[in-house]
Each structure stands twice: as C-alpha cells, then as structure tokens.
Amino acid sequence: MANIHPTALVDSQAQLGENVTIGAYSIVGPHVRIDEGTTVGAHCVIEGHTTIGRDNRFFSNVAVGGEPQDKKYAGEPTRLEIGHRNTIRECCTFNTGTVQDEGVTRVGDDNWIMAYVHVAHDCRVGSHVILANSVQLAGHVHVGDWVIVGGMSGVHQFVKIGAHAMTGMCTALGQDLPPFVMAQGNMAAAHGVNLEGLRRRGFSAERLSAVKQMHKALYRQGLTLEQAKGQIDGLKASHPEAEADVDLMLSFLLASTRGIVR
Known part of the structure; x- marks a missing residue:
C-alpha cells in the first residue's frame, strides 16, 4: 500500500x-x-x-x-x-x-x-x-556516469560531458568536456585530470597512467585534435589494461559536435 x-x-x-x-x-x-x-x-x-x-x-x-x-x-x-x-x-x-x-x-x-x-x-x-x-x-545536454558538476554551473544546450569528468563551481560550459578531465571558468578551461575521483573508484596505476597520457596528448603537446586521437589510440598497445578507457575517450571525441574544451 x-x-x-x-x-x-x-x-x-x-x-x-x-x-x-x-x-x-x-x-x-x-x-x-x-x-x-x-x-x-x-x-x-x-x-x-x-x-x-x-x-x-x-x-x-x-x-x-x-x-x-x-x-x-x-x-x-x-x-x-x-x-x-x-x-x-x-x-x-x-x-x-x-x-x-x-x-x-x-x-x-x-x-x-x-x-x-x-x-x-x-x-x-x-x-x-x-x-x-x-x-x-x-x-x-548529455552527462556521463560518475560526473561531478560544481555548484552554480551552467551547461549550454547540446553539450556533452564525458564520464568521470568534473567541473568547478560557477563554470560556464559551452563545449564538450572529455572524459576524466577537470574544467573550471567562464568560459571553461581544462585544468588537469580527475585523479582523486578515479582512485576512489578503483582505477589501477596502469589505467591512471593511460588517463594522464590521454590528457597530455589533448592539452600539453600542442597537437591537433586528429594528431591527439592517433596518439591516444596508440595507448592500447602500451596500456592494455586501459583499453576500455582509451575507447571511451576516442568514442567521445568522435561523437563531439561542439568541439571540446581545450
């Protein structure tokens, strides 16, 4: 009853x-x-x-x-x-x-x-x-699993937020935020990887290493997005335990229609 x-x-x-x-x-x-x-x-x-x-x-x-x-x-x-x-x-x-x-x-x-x-x-x-x-x-708006969005943040229509990503408070998100990435600001800028959240969810050292390498390819080597995708795809050979994480990132980048926060 x-x-x-x-x-x-x-x-x-x-x-x-x-x-x-x-x-x-x-x-x-x-x-x-x-x-x-x-x-x-x-x-x-x-x-x-x-x-x-x-x-x-x-x-x-x-x-x-x-x-x-x-x-x-x-x-x-x-x-x-x-x-x-x-x-x-x-x-x-x-x-x-x-x-x-x-x-x-x-x-x-x-x-x-x-x-x-x-x-x-x-x-x-x-x-x-x-x-x-x-x-x-x-x-x-599409929000992936295990995402954290900080207080008083706004997300523009059609934006996608990848799994395990995180934004700080008062963030204005006008482009897609890739998996694992932390962002903050108006407009949002990337500020590292959500490592603490991944550790709490049981990510192994090898998987964390792959996530760091994906972030490096996207944000710290001056690569074009296509070049970064190729480098990220190559991580499957060197980090076999993280193959699903690499596929998650690549599928997100492929599906992005608004461009990613960079």
Missing part, C-alpha cells in the same frame, strides 16, 4: 508501487508511475508522462515532468524517465523531452542532485552523477 498524505492530490490513474510515500500538498498526475519505496516530500508536483523507479527520495517543492521550455513544443506526449535510488533535493525541476530529439529526458541511477538543479528537455544524465546546488542543464 502507498502512504498518501490526506492533503495530497493523486490522480486515480496514477500507478504507485508498494511503500511509496506522497507528502503533504503534493500533486501526482494521471500519466505518472512511481515504483516501490520512493518517497515524495511536501509540495511536490509530478506530472506529464513520467516514470520513476525504486527507492528515490524527492525533497520538498520538486517539480518534475513539466512541459519542455521549448517554443516548438506543441503538446506531444513526450516523457521523463528517472531511474532508481536517486536523491533529488529541494526545488529541482526536470522537464519532459521534445519530438525534435528522442522525445524523452532520462536520469539514471544513484545520482545525488542538490537543490535548485534544472534538467531541461531531452537531457540524458547517467548514473552516480553529482549535480551540486543550482546547476543548470540546457536542452539536449
């Missing part, structure tokens, strides 16, 4: 799993599904075609599933999908997608999303991500 506060308004068509809690004065719309163990705080609005997984925690005044802030939106039944075990703090806003993209905004699992974060239409946020207070993601 769900635990619904008497002041909450939950549409009869909404699907609530076992042990879902809906707090005081919250509103849940008819096209919403919330899986077991999720807690929704007071004064939240969950609307649109929204699917929410297990064991999430929504704090007060969160508004998710609202229409995209896109003038082209014409009422299409686009979606928002949120995974499992996310913590979503006060006053966050997540919008549904648009038909100009895949029609869905996705948030993965085990994310820590602090207060006043905005996730715009068609964003894809991976898993184990930290978005600090007041981070603003514009439309179509």
